[in-house]
Amino acid sequence: MDIKEQVIAIIAEQAVLEPSDVSPDSTLEDLGIDSLGLVESIFAIEEAFDISVPFNANAPEESDFDISSVASIIRGIETLIAEQKD
């Protein structure tokens, strides 16, 4: 599984959907993921990729991590993995 597939699998599990039902254009709201579900997804992503995601649930819009769509989350994670590799 590549990064995109893994992230989609994590988000799909949180949304109780099949990965095929999660498109890159979907927003978390579309998928029915609430704030607690988002924090749990970020935890699962951190565990899966052994990275630290700079997300502050207190002020999501100020975080240096774009959660506006599944595609933006995947892009952010790809960047973090590249940055935190060494």
Place this chain on the structure above:
Amino acid sequence: MHRVVITGAGTINALGHNVPETLEAMREGRCGIGPIDIPDVDRLSIQIGGQVKGFEAEGLFNRQQIALYDRFTQFTLVAAREAIAQAGLEFSGDLAAKSGVVLGNSGGGMTTLDENYRSVYEAGKNRVHPFVVPKLMNNAAASHVSMEFNLKGPSFTVASACASSNHAMAQAFQMVRSGMAPVMITGGSESMLCFGGVKAWEGLRVMSKDACRPFSANRNGMVQGEGAGVFVFEEYDHARRRGAEILAEVAGFAMSSDAADIVMPSKQGAERAIAGALKDARLNPTDVCYINAHGTGTAANDKTECAAVADVFGAQADHLMISSTKSMHGHLIGGTGAVELLACIMALRDGVVAPTINYDEPDPECALDVVPNVAREAKVEAALSNAFAFGGLNAVLALKRI
């Protein structure tokens, strides 16, 4: 002042996963205490407890709920579902706005704490699951009951160690009696049978390694239990109007503080709570046929409790029955008064007094009728339920047959 009745009861504990199973075990004097099955039990010097066996969260809760509910919350919801189903109440409109949930609990999500301490201290991990706080906070159970049943009135958790449930039920009783709420969901729960929870109790050196034997001369300490008891307290006319089955009447209560010692009980503090409950319920000592004892099986509690009962009841003390069901289900700490209230309901409604099992030898310092080993049939008009907590905080409830 309104009359307050119980129209629903639910439980899960070492004796059963519901009220009928639990009452059957109490009638038969069955022991729910045995070897505990938890991680690292071999590093504990106390290896017995009243553990809930055969409990599967799957099927009762969905995946997201399981991720969010500590074991004490799961127990509470199981008991609340049984109680509210029995009462046949649905909460909407004004009833929902005024009705609430007050539960007793002492340790909160101990399993959650234990698992996550292991993860960061033992396994050296630097990240914990985001639900740790919402799982371990000791109001979590009350909050989830309020959400599942749409209870929007006064809701909170009471923590007074071993008296938590009795204090919680006294609070709920007051709210219904005063007219503040037509219905209150109340009781309590505890799930402390995890490595850290048992290890902490070991430290006090008051735990028995083999059995809980309240009032018996050979008693050698308390045994921890786990589970929940939840009740529907309802205003009498409200219950009558809708034709609800009434299990018993809650007639009064009293609370007192020893203001003396953090662990040793005081006879005077217990006496004031017992006498206060009688007075509040307008009962004479001769009206009371049964007392569900705090009866922990420790040297200190049992003799102090018997002395307090003897002083309050005088000659009547020789005519009443007093039993400790902790001998069967163990000490549920913050949930104990709730599960023990079931024994009072059984005495009042069914005319069966639960026994004190494991009673081997009379103790001259506990010279009361402790209903040794075998349940007894008796017509019980009024009963008391005692709880005397560490910290010297006492709460006694008085119930009447209806």
